[in-house]
Amino acid sequence: MKRAGCLFLAVVPVLVTAGAYFLAPSDSGTDASKDSVSTSQAARDDARAKAERKHADDRAADDKLIASLPPGLAAPDKKELAHKIVSTAENSTLDWRTSYDYIEDLDDGQGYTAGIAGFCTGTHDLLALVERYTEDHPGNGLAAYLPALREVDGTDSHKGLDPGFTDAWRAEAEVPAFRQAQEQERDRAYFDPAVRLAKLDGLGTLGQFVYYDAMVFHGPDTDPTGFYGMRELALEKADTPAAGGSETEFLNTFLDVRREAMKSSKHARHNDTSRIDTAQRAFLQAGNLNLDTPLVWRMYGETYQVP
Secondary structure (H helix, E strand, C coil), rough: CCCCCCCCCCCCCCCCCCCCCCEEEEEEEECCHHHHHHHHHHHHHHHHHHHHHHHHHHHHHHHHHHHHHCCCCHHHHHHHHHHHHHHHHHHCCCHHHHCCCCCCCCCCCCCCCEECCCCECCHHHHHHHHHHHHEEEEEEEHHHHHHHHHCCCCCCCCCCCCCCHHHHHHHHHHCCHHHHHHHHHHHHCCCCCCCHHHHHCCCCCHHHHHHHHHHHHHHCCCCCCHHHHHHHHHHCCCCHHHHHCHHHHHHHHHHHHHHHHHHCCHHHHHHCHHHHHHHHHHHHCCCCCCCCCCCCEEEEEEEEECC
16 A cells, blocks of 8 residues: 655644744746645644744753654664655655655545555645756756646646656656655755654654654644644643653544544545554554554555564
């Protein structure tokens, strides 16, 4: 089963109350649909900007705190493990490096889904990837599609992309620089902010993975089905370890909130909660807060293991 983690668009953002710091992609476009996308993007950026202003004075202290902590999920072996677990949910394989050239329309309203993190033509992250890649490598095989990518951003349209874009993506995925660009965008948009916030919340390696997987699947959005929105809902029910709460209790609460968000999706493809029920929850119930190996889990009925 292939399930891509796409950034969902929020209309009414919820104020984020965490010290999460990242760069937000820019928007472009001029027609009515693009204006709507730009407005939605601006709303998300505004919510995040408020959070950053709230914590701007604490940024240096946060940096110092994180530097004093164990690497956790950012350790090379744990990061590799994280990508393997996510890949079993996204692409039914432990070998996440086989997905650089992956591209298809999953009929989930997000347009084409592609690459190692499920970048989507309808959710801005694929556009951001190609724009950044083109800045460093002008004249690449995807650069000619930038006008079309900007046009379809925020929609499920293929206008200007068919019939050549999928072949161009697969061809460019053979280029080492584009593979590196995919990894950099995955880390910039999903891995780094998820791990940083989890550490600030006092979560260990498993909790950092729980945040990362949610960030990939739901996107860094502030509505009730986006990562930041789900975290806000969890905070209403349980305290983080950093606030004096139980790590296990908070993670169970967050997983409950996330499971409800997945089950409420109108897209049946998004309703399967295996990545929670037979993977993350199983690790948590086993008390494996450090995400230690050997590790065994089930995804969509199939068993995977890392020695």
